[in-house]
Amino acid sequence: MNNVLLKNSYGLFIGGQWTEKNEKLPVLNKYSQEVIAEISVAEESDVNASVEAAKKALNTPFSPYERFEVLTKASELLLEQKETIANVLVQEVGKPIGESIGEVERAALTLEVSAEEAKRIHGDGVPVESAPGSENRKAVTMKTPVGVVAAITPFNVPLNLVCHKVGPGLAAGNSVILKPAEETSLSAILLAEIFEEAGLPSGRLNVLTGEGSEIGGYLTANQEINMYTFTGSPRVGQLIRGSTGIRKVALELGNNSATIVHRDADIAGSAIAAAQKSFNNAGQVCISVQRVFVHEDIYELFLENMIEATKALKVGDPADASTNIGPMIAEKEAIRVENWVNEAVSQGAKLQAGGKREGVFYQPTILTNVDPEMKVCRNEVFGPVVAVDTYREEDEVIEKVNDSEYGLQAGLFTNDLRFAMKAAEKIEVGGLIINDTSGYRVDHMPYGGVKKSGTGKEGPKYAMEEMTEEKLIVFQS
Numbered sequence: 022m023n024n025v026l027l028k029n030s031y032g033l034f035i036g037g038q039w040t041e042k043n044e045k046l047p048v049l050n051k052y053s054q055e056v057i058a059e060i061s062v063a064e065e066s067d068v069n070a071s072v073e074a075a076k077k078a079l080n081t082p083f084s085p086y087e088r089f090e091v092l093t094k095a096s097e098l099l100l101e102q103k104e105t106i107a108n109v110l111v112q113e114v115g116k117p118i119g120e121s122i123g124e125v126e127r128a129a130l131t132l133e134v135s136a137e138e139a140k141r142i143h144g145d146g147v148p149v150e151s152a153p154g155s156e157n158r159k160a161v162t163m164k165t166p167v168g169v170v171a172a173i174t175p176f177n178v179p180l181n182l183v184c185h186k187v188g189p190g191l192a193a194g195n196s197v198i199l200k201p202a203e204e205t206s207l208s209a210i211l212l213a214e215i216f217e218e219a220g221l222p223s224g225r226l227n228v229l230t231g232e233g234s235e236i237g238g239y240l241t242a243n244q245e246i247n248m249y250t251f252t253g254s255p256r257v258g259q260l261i262r263g264s265t266g267i268r269k270v271a272l273e274l275g276n277n278s279a280t281i282v283h284r285d286a287d288i289a290g291s292a293i294a295a296a297q298k299s300f301n302n303a304g305q306v307c308i309s310v311q312r313v314f315v316h317e318d319i320y321e322l323f324l325e326n327m328i329e330a331t332k333a334l335k336v337g338d339p340a341d342a343s344t345n346i347g348p349m350i351a352e353k354e355a356i357r358v359e360n361w362v363n364e365a366v367s368q369g370a371k372l373q374a375g376g377k378r379e380g381v382f383y384q385p386t387i388l389t390n391v392d393p394e395m396k397v398c399r400n401e402v403f404g405p406v407v408a409v410d411t412y413r414e415e416d417e418v419i420e421k422v423n424d425s426e427y428g429l430q431a432g433l434f435t436n437d438l439r440f441a442m443k444a445a446e447k448i449e450v451g452g453l454i455i456n457d458t459s460g461y462r463v464d465h466m467p468y469g470g471v472k473k474s475g476t477g478k479e480g481p482k483y484a485m486e487e488m489t490e491e492k493l494i495v496f497q498s
C-alpha cells in the first residue's frame with residue numbers, strides 16, 4: 022500500500038496555528054514497524070499557550086447553531102476523506118482496513134450526533150414557588166459550558182474516541198485541548214485540519230502531541246483548565262483523578278468484560294459473535310469479550326463453534342482486505358500477553374486455540390479450565406485472548422461476572438425474560454447487552470462504567486451533561 026500520509030512531520034495546533042517543534046517523536050507503521058511520520062513534542066510553555074488560546078476563544082460568541090454547522094461540516098469532510106484517514110488508521114494502529122473504514126464512518130456519525138445535540142441544550146423550569154414563602158419567585162436552570170476541557174485519549178480507537186470528546190466538548194460550547202495517544206496521534210491531527218477547514222473558530226480546538234507522562238503532568242497542573250475527560254488505563258485515570266483536586270473529571274477506563282451464554286442461547290450465533298468481539302482490533306477494545314460463561318448444557322457445542330469461528334480468522338497485514346486481525350500496538354504488549362497466557366497454562370488452563378506470538382502479532386487465543394485468579398481473568402488483557410468457563414446456576418454466573426474490579430459492559434445471550442431481568446438488576450456494569458456480547462456501542466447510548474471502569478458517561482448527549490454546568494437563576498417579583 023502507498024504511504025498516504027500527506028506530510029511526514031506534524032506540528033502542534035495552538036490558537037489556530039500549526040507550530041513544528043524541534044523535538045519530535047516517530048510514529049510507526051505497526052505492521053512494518055517503519056517510521057511513517059514524526060509528531061512534535063509539546064513543552065510546558067505550549068500547554069500553557071494552548072490554555073490561554075482556549076480561554077481567549079471562549080470570549081468570542083459561538084452559538085449553538087454555529088456549533089451545529091461546524092460539526093456537521095466536519096462530519097461531512099471526514100466522510101469525504103474516508104479512504105485517506107482509514108489508511109492512516111491502518112498504519113498507525115495496525116487496524117484492519119475494513120475496521121478502519123468503519124471507525125471513520127463511526128467518527129463522522131459521532132460528530133453528526135454531537136452537531137444535533139448542540140441544538141438541544143436546555144435547562145429546566147424549577148418550581149421554587151411551591152415552597153412556602155417562595156410564592157413570588159420563579160426559577161429556571163440554564164446549561165453553561167464548563168470552559169476549558171482537556172481531553173486525553175488512548176491508542177486503540179484513536180479517531181472515534183477523540184470525536185467522542187471533541188464533538189460533545191465543542192457542541193456544549195467549550196474550548197478543547199486534545200492530547201491524543203503518542204502511538205496514534207496522526208488521525209487526531211488530521212481531524213484538527215478538518216475542523217480548521219470546517220470553519221472552527223481559532224482556539225476552540227488545540228492539539229498537543231508528545232509523551233502523556235510529560236504533557237499530562239503539565240495539563241493537570243494548569244489550574245485554568247476546568248475539566249478533564251480521559252479515556253485510557255485505570256493507572257493513568259487514577260493519576261489524573263489524584264492530581265486535579267476538586268475540578269471536574271470524567272474517566273472511561275478499563276474492563277475485563279464478561280458475556281454469558283445461557284442454556285437457551287442461539288449457540289452458533291453467540292459463538293460467532295463472541296469470537297468476533299473477543300478478537301477485533303486484536304482484542305484492544307475496552308468492551309472486548311474477555312470472559313465467557315457458558316451454561317453447562319451447551320458448553321461443548323458452544324466451544325466447538327467458537328473454536329471453529331476463531332480458527333477461521335486471518336491474522337496478517339491490516340492493509341489486506343481479507344485480514345481479520347492485525348498486529349498489536351507494540352511488541353512489548355504482545356510479549357506481555359504471551360507471558361500471561363503461558364502463566365495461565367502453567368497454572369492449569371487449557372489452550373483451545375492460538376497461544377502463539379510472532380513478533381508484534383498474537384494469535385487469537387481461547388483458554389478453558391481457567392481460574393478467576395489467573396491474570397487472563399482477573400486483569401484486563403487488552404489483547405486477543407478469551408477465557409471460556411462454565412456455570413450451572415443463574416446466581417452462580419451473576420456472581421462470577423461480578424467477581425471483577427471492573428464494570429463497563431457485559432453481554433447476555435438468552436430469551437428467558439425472567440433471567441434477563443434478574444441479570445439486568447444484579448450485574449454490576451454500566452450497560453448490559455441482551456442477546457449480544459459486551460462489545461456493542463452506538464453513539465446514542467450512555468456509555469461508561471461502574472467500579473474501576475470509571476466515572477461519568479459518554480455518548481454525545483451524556484458527555485454534554487458532564488461538560489456543562491447547570492446554573493440556577495431565581496427571579497423574585
Ligand code: NAD
Pocket residue numbers: 173174175176177178182200201202203231232233234235236237238252253254255257258260261273274275276306307401403429474475
Ligand atoms: P494509557 O492510559 O496508557 O494512555 C491513555 C492516554 O493517557 C494517552 O494519551 C497517554 O499519552 C496519556 N497519558 C499517559 N500518562 C499520562 C499521565 N501521567 N497523565 C496524563 N495522561 C497520560 O492507555 P492506552 O494504553 O492508550 O489505552 C488502553 C486503555 O484504555 C485500556 O485500559 C482500555 O480499557 C482503556 N480504554 C477505555 C475505553 C472506555 O471507553 N472505557 C475505551 C478505550 C480504551
